[in-house]
Amino acid sequence: MIAEPSQLLAGLDPEQQQVATRFGAPVVVIAGAGTGKTRALTHRIAYGVATGTYTANAVLAVTFTTRAAGELRSRLRELGVPAVQARTFHSAALRQAQYFWPRAYGSQLPAVSDERMGMVAEAARRLRLSPDSSTLRDLLTEVSWAKVTNVTPSDYAELAEPLGREVSGLDAAQVGRVLGRYEQVKADRGVIDFDDILLCAVAMLGEHADIAEEVRATYRHLVVDEYQDVNPVQQTLLDHWWGTGRDHCVVGDPAQTIHSFAGATPSYLTGFSGRFPDATVVRLVRDYRSTPQVVELANTVARNTRLGTVVLESQCEPGPPPRVLPCASEYDEATAVARWLVEQHEAGVPWREQAVLYRVHAQSPLFESALAQAGVPFTVRGGEGFYDRPEVRQVIGTLTERSRRDPGEGAVDACRDVLTRLGWTEQPPSGQGRVRERWESLAAVLALAEDVASAQAATGAGTASLGTFVEELTARAQAEHPLSSDGVTLSTLHAAKGLEWSAVALVGVQEGTLPLSLAAGPEQVAEEARLFYVGITRAKRQLLICWSRSRRGGGGNRQPSRFLDGIAARPAPTPVRAGKRAKPTSALSATCRVCGKPLHTGAERKLRRHADCPPGYDEDTYTRLVAWRLALSKERSVRV
Secondary structure (H helix, E strand, C coil): CCCCHHHHHHCCCHHHHHHHHCCCCCEEEEECCCCCHHHHHHHHHHHHHHCCCCCHHHEEEEECCHHHHHHHHHHHHHCCCCCCEEEEHHHHHHHHHHHHHHHHHCCCCCEECCCHHHHHHHHHHHCCCCCCHHHHHHHHHHHHHHHHCCCCHHHHHHHHHHHCCCECCECHHHHHHHHHHHHHHHHHHCEECCCHHHHHHHHHHHHCHHHHHHHHHHCCEEEECCHHHCCHHHHHHHHHHHCCCCCEEEEECHHHCCCHHHCCCCHHHHCHHHHCCCCEEEEECEECCCCHHHHHHHHHHHHHCCCCCCCCEECCCCCCCCEEEEECCHHHHHHHHHHHHHHHHHCCCCHHHEEEEECCHHHHHHHHHHHHHCCCCEEECCCCCHHHCHHHHHHHHHHHHHHHHCCCCEHHHHHHHHHHHCCCCCCCCCCCCHHHHHHHHHHHHHHHHHHHHHHHHHCCCCCCEHHHHHHHHHHHHHHCCCCCCCCEEEEEHHHHCCCCEEEEEECCCECEECCECCCCCHHHHHHHHHHHHHHHCCEEEEEEEEEECCCCCCCCCCCECHHHCCCCCCCCCCCECCCCCCCCCCHHHCECCCCCCECCCHHHHHHCCCCCCCCCCCHHHHHHHHHHHHHHHHHCCCCC
16 A cells, blocks of 8 residues: 655655655656665655556656666555556567557567577678678677667668777678668568567657557656666657656666667756756755765766766765775786685675676686685676686687697697687777677687796796696686675676675776777767766775786786876876786696695695685585586587
């Protein structure tokens, strides 16, 4: 049962109360990170229903992810208004299109195909092109971008090139032709794809005023979450839903627009009050997530990089100042982060309340290895662990077969030869996307081979053999598991949006990584700054920001990120080194994760402890998980 109106307002701060009580005219809410925007939105809906301003089944709340929509529904149920519709854009549009399509066009809406990869591959074949799977994924990214930004296949080349949109191995004209053939393939199959859902709804509502009016009569009150991520097609759909109505509320933060590559733009949010001059503008500034120290840093970054967001005011107890840690090498950085996570855990911070955030997936393997070696449980969010990625599994399988024929072959030369045969080149592909991610993963495998060789040479043991390297890869892959749902989260900055942890390590904050070297223009650099801001504002209490001078140590000319200007003095303090060595520790010369003393036998190295040291976990469970991993690897044709 819904609460009394006064009770619904009792737990809100003054700005949240404005959001909850302003009706009859458009409302735009600029909601900083951690300011309780979801609470304000759901209480607005509940208060409107409780006062009779809203009819519950006439309210439509839209957001971008099924997780966010589910959270809205859950909170609305708790507030006593379960009849309110909370959906993603695509879910709401599909429901309307399926219902009204027969009336509008005399037939059922075409089926939504989930065979997008197969259709874009067929489109490429019709043009006598043979792109690999990574290129196909990048082509699908361009298919989506073109649709949400209303770019036709014939206009693609002209409009995409100035924006720096590239698909490795294809020029813009070829991409445009693939996009055109993709539409033909869909037509031949009589299907639409996921992106077409919005286009179909927009076309139907634009061509049939009676249907548009009926939809508007059904949903008279609209609330839009994460409005900074709206793209042109979504805004057109909103315009049809709004019509001439006045009761709509949008919420967002221009500093958290991190999907512009997919067509999102904060301009609809920042320009809302210009479009609706009588709109009420509410700024949520009270941060209930982070300490004053973290908030001060976030505000400094927002000010220095001109993100245009609100100035946050922490409502939390003071905490330790964020720490900026320069490191001599990436290995030293990963080791220092693992040590820091252990320290946080020993101080009472649960593993699940800690996170390591990085810019791209290719940064994860060093941290996966460092955490595994330190006995830190972890899970990789938004993607597979490094050793589960298809391209990495393929390389491991090929190297394993090769080592059986000649285990004494040099590890680095063999690895480089295998990668070359798989199409890898020393020069990275231009542009972003799956092709670039695949290249970075393969480059990381080569880097591991070089690190193993370097570590072995440092001990005077000579050149690392392929057999040694394969054993190292196998040990690392097995040490990565078991992944733990109760462990530290490893995540890209994109996948971390909307989440929070008590302790966050933000890593790789150097020029070329954050911002990426590919971020050439001011708009791309601004997006990188927003990603950095998102990373900072994930931390509730403890924040560690790291950067490394070089990949392996021994000097290096990397510079700290420009986003650290005004935060960390330049030149930076003496970089941290992991003990006496600035080289990675091979799994073959590891130390016991329990007592810290050297390991000697292969069995001990695989266990990462001495036989008489307590494991600290259920060995039966671990054994079953290892067996499961081996079975899965066999199923996927990867020999471990």
